[in-house]
Amino acid sequence: MQYFNSNTVLYLNGQFQKATNTTADIYGQSLHYGYAVFEGIRAYNTHNGTRVFKAREHFERLKRSAELVHIPFNWDVNDLIKQTYRLLELNNLKNAYIRPLIFCSPNMSLIGGTKPSIMICAWEWGAYLGNEQLKVCISSYERPNPKSTQIEAKVSGNYVNSILATTEAKSKGFDEALLLDMNQNIAEAPGANVFIEKNGKLFTPPLGNILPGITRATVIELCRILDIEVIEKHLTVTDLKHADSAFFCGTASEIAGIASIDEYKFPIRWVDTIGATIQRTYKCLVLEKQNYEVII
Incomplete structure (x- = not known):
């Protein structure tokens, strides 16, 4: 590049x-x-x-x-x-x-x-994680404890943790990593926040152990417009591996669908997921085409 x-x-x-x-x-x-x-x-x-x-x-x-x-x-x-x-x-x-x-x-x-x-x-830079659904693994690295650094800040040195996690994932044949926090709850990807879908609702980790993403906040705003329920709560790996679908979001990656986590493949086709709807709606928003979809 x-x-x-x-x-x-x-x-x-x-x-x-x-x-x-x-x-x-x-x-x-x-x-x-x-x-x-x-x-x-x-x-x-x-x-x-x-x-x-x-x-x-x-x-x-x-x-x-x-x-x-x-x-x-x-x-x-x-x-x-x-x-x-x-x-x-x-x-x-x-x-x-x-x-x-x-x-x-x-x-x-x-x-x-x-x-x-x-x-x-x-x-000029395309979508950071590409345009295909991602094969993701749970990283052996954890996000830093918020008592050890300022998790809320985008500090250059904090991204050594991200480099290690992504490098490990790619060495194992995956596209990207997903890190846990010090309590073994889902945190975020090396450069993106995560949402999971279950029974028509979206779930995402709460603030505290993650970077407060601007794209994450935008997704939550769009869900309010589209009348999609979003629940911020601590999520376990078990929660993730029983979900219907999942996606990453961030400025660089925009909205990136996830095909699988480790051995678990999400059962719903990406085109039928809430994440795919958010992906289309987000693109309309950034291009200032305000034709938001109606969810029935």
């Missing part, structure tokens, strides 16, 4: 510059300790022009992430949104994945950063 070329422009500390002309300090605290926060945002080519989906929610979460791990947030959210649209224009991008990153200056001590920088880049 090539993320940039000689013409690519990124935004760095208030200026637009060629990606090929930028450098990173190898003594940076973020490089050595993973002490940085980031976001994943998508822009879509709609009939109303290029729209960044839930831009404010994402940049507010970026601000919240920085505050949770004591990185000063010295930027105006409205201006960051404005600069993001300008970035897309400069790179002639209409459908894009956008990555804001706040990183810290050289500092080998283990104290909070004092001189952070911000970078925003963008590239």
Whole structure:
């Protein structure tokens, strides 16, 4: 995957510059300790022009992430949104994945950063998990205990856990992993939240041991519109392996259907699931085609 070329422009500390002309300090605290926060945002080519989906929610979460791990947030959210649209224009991008990153200056001590920088880049990227139903395994890795780190924050260093889980899953012939929490309840995928369907209802793990996904919140909003009951509760592996269907959701993966968990294959065809309805409705939402389906 090539993320940039000689013409690519990124935004760095208030200026637009060629990606090929930028450098990173190898003594940076973020490089050595993973002490940085980031976001994943998508822009879509709609009939109303290029729209960044839930831009404010994402940049507010970026601000919240920085505050949770004591990185000063010295930027105006409205201006960051404005600069993001300008970035897309400069790179002639209409459908894009956008990555804001706040990183810290050289500092080998283990104290909070004092001189952070911000970078925003963008590239064309399809659905992160592809467009086919996924073969998923329960990971041997657990999500970090919320008493050990700020689970609510999108911290770069936390994603080593995600890399380990996905790498393990793929080495075993699966497409993706699903991690449990320290209580052996279902938590989330390495880069997405999870919903399961049972008897016409959706269930999803509660906040506390998972990243509060913006796409997750959007799915819950859509279910209210479609009159689909969503229950937030702790779920076990047994619950999962007796479900009718399941799906992942996230900005990068959007809505991704799951075919199986370990040896268990979900009994309902994907096209007949609530997840498939949510997938179609979510696409209508991000493309600003407000023809929500009616569930009878």
